Amino acid sequence: MSDYSEDRRRPRDVETAVFQYGAAMIFLWLLTGFWQLQVQDPEIYEQRAARNRIKSIPILAPRGTILDRDGRILVDNSPSFKAVLDPGELKLEHLPLISEGLNIPYDKLQTRLRTLRRSGAPGYQRVIIKEGLTPAEVTFLEAHRAELREFELIRSQRRLYLSDGLAAHVVGRVGEISEAELDKEEFALFEAGAEVGKSGIERQYNDALAGKDGSRLVIVDSRSRRVRDLDVVEAKPGRSIRLTIDLDVQAVAELALEGRSGAVVALNPRTGEVLALASSPAYDPNEFVGGIGVSQWRELLNNPDKPLLNRAIQAQLAPGSIFKPVVAYAGLATHVVSPGFQVHCSGGASFYGRFFRCHHWSGHGWVNLEKALVQSCDVYFYNVGKELGVDRIAEFARVAGLGSATGIDLPGEEDGVVPSSTWKARNYRERWFPGETISVAIGQGALTVTPLQAAYSIGGLAMGGVWNQPHLVAWEDLREIRPDFETPEPKRAEVNARHRRAISRGLWGAVNDGGTAARAALADFEICGKTGTAQRVSRAYALEKNNPRLLDDAWFVGYAPCRDPEIVVAALFENGEHGHFSAPIVRDVIKAYYDKQQRLEWSQRAHPPAEAEAPAKAAILRPGGAR
């Protein structure tokens, strides 16, 4: 080996020498570069460094507006001023002055700057430090322009929501991106200081609404005055989004809920389009624009009525008797009962050694399926439930869309709970007791649903087993926003026409034939529906505590027309004591829907259809202006 190495030794001396000379040349070449810049003509660069600085000033893209189905504006923008900070120029000794002049608490300002540093935005990128400046603050920045070189004043758009919190839970709100959100993939394209959607549609479609900021590259002198523009990249405005919400129906729903805790959901079961989605009490999203005060925020958070909660998709409560149509469907589909099957109700019955009362203590006498739905007879459904067993109830409840989120295009939708023996084993490591099934059969026990699920479930059942996914942006609009979007297929289950008729006769009778929901009856229209009165705690306990928050929840789900419905409405009135107190809410919403259809029809008759097709941007309805 050594001989062989010796042989090959000589030529390498030439090659290493070549490398040495090559390296020397490269170093000399690099050195000439420094020579030119630093020795030959340093003045040029010294001057450039001292005077001419390139700054990039953002041109903010206006956020897209949010419209209702007729093109009426739900969320708009209004012009305002923003103070933009160049973190690279910031002098820490200016902080107290900035804090005072712009009315930002000192500690809050420091937190902001910490967030900025952590996000690692390059030093030459600017960030919004405050928006919606008052005239005094604008004057302050103008006056201190030479001193506070780190600031730039720019025109921008400020988000403007409907007053009184109308549709607040649907459209959501905006706010400054938080530290936690900066790490999420959803907000990958946003930098610290950006305004992003925080909830509702604003969050769900933030990417489309936000657009893309542009920038103006300017050369400024040593006093931070603009010398000339270098380059302008125009902002790409955000896209407007049209919702399926009908402002007229939405307003009526919110009026009907006024002063109560609850929610209303109106869907078109043929398409899944959401016509109204209301939650009460609401809050004013305008308070969040440009940052909400700590005390206001705490007040909203600690409010026992939970105004920030979107009850329509987040309240998970026992449905009570509105669950009975689902149990009826399960009983009929499995042939446990037939439409003619009868049970005698004497005001209660014993199961597994315990006495279960009917809500009608003196008893309903002999009842069949139709009468059981009309009178909401508990004993009938106790018997059906006992025969079915909890797992078959759960199976059909899931088919009918309960127990999992519907997939509506809103963030934060809850699943609800459909109990079964496996559910209990998994969550409590306990066996299912047959006695619990009896409660579940009338919509009590561990069963919980959201108002949206209630409307979705009953609507699909009334359609004869077709559940169209609820959505707030029409599918054809969504395909434009997201090119790779595929329209979800409706969920289908076979519902025998005879069974469907039997259930719908019961739900018709509940409203129109002396049933529990007579208050929902409407003179000219056929409405079907079911009341629900769901206990929060046992009756005895509620009476003993005398706490209004423990009173029964009032539910009502109604749809019209009974055959092939085009609108289904679920109303939840928390602590409303009895389901029939919710029935008028649903009636009003359905009436508003049909009144509008009729108005459109009349106007079409009066004018040639082409002119009347799209109602112009009508004045925005502001219900209860003095609320």
Added chain:
Amino acid sequence: MTGQYRARDFDWTLLVLALLIAVLGVMEIYSTTLNTSWQGAHTRQIVWVALGLLLFWLCSSIDYHWLVEQAPVFYVLSILGLVAVAAFGDVVNGSKRWLPLPGGVQLQVSEFLKVVLVLLVARFFGGLPRERPSLADLAKIGAIYGVPLLMVLAQPDLSTSLSYVPILAMGIFLSGLRWKFWAVAAVLVMLTAPLGWRTLQPYQRERLTTFLDPEADPRGTGYQSLQSKIAVGAGGIWGQGFARGTQTQLRFLPVPHTDFVFAAYAEESGFVGVLIALTLYFAILMKIVSNAQTAADAAGMHICMSVAALLLFHILVNIGMVVNKMPVTGLPLPLMSYGGSNTLSTFMLLGLVNNVRVRRYTN
């Protein structure tokens, strides 16, 4: 061959030169990160240098003949490491380069691959039976070499994968190929360059085009070139003084503690400082070459020359970028740029050179 050597045989000059540059680096990192979110980076860099010294000693102690023999094992291990990066790596700035280890440490496997490739090239060309490598030999080493190179390229990390090329090129160069081969290679490069242009990522293309005309686009990558030029020019002959460079301190200079650390150094210490630093770098290279000339065998010589070629490439590309003579890339400046993986791998490579030196009298 035994592992016996004396402290007198150690290449102290090499070590002292490397430490002097590392001190300049730590000082500049301190200066550039003052009052920024990176504040304190210099203490971390000191820890990296200390760990680097440990690895230097370790890479000197194990006989390099054994290391060269084990090169295939290291090769397979590092391929597995790259696979792990692809599987578990964190995506940073659109590229997967870092392997998260327990304890919050992030390892850049592609940096340590350099050490393995140096050993691999030394084994291949040091053990060739014929006078000159045949084309079949070249195809073989090309294939072995190509796998990790393409894996790093796919991360995507163009500059690090390019930095592997000089190691292999030096091996081929030393194996004594005729000028005809180089002519053929030149023609091939010219033919494939347009093809390579198309496979470049848009941001890489932009960098190349703005390199050709940085003043045309002062916002994009041209912004970085221009700010670097202004910072260097602002330094003048004597510099603005330690931690007093306006361009550096006002953060006009992008990434001043990593890729553009030399621009910050040039602003604060001036042409005189640049002259000192470049002299130190040149001295290190010459010391490595002299170790190659006194190496006991072909494998040892190959190790030294590959390391020299790799370091020269890094210096050329990084400092060339600072004075606008090279396109903007993310290649760090060895021993000066902030960063754990690069500092450690550089000390390991220098350790291998020292390894060759202390065993120059064996046989």
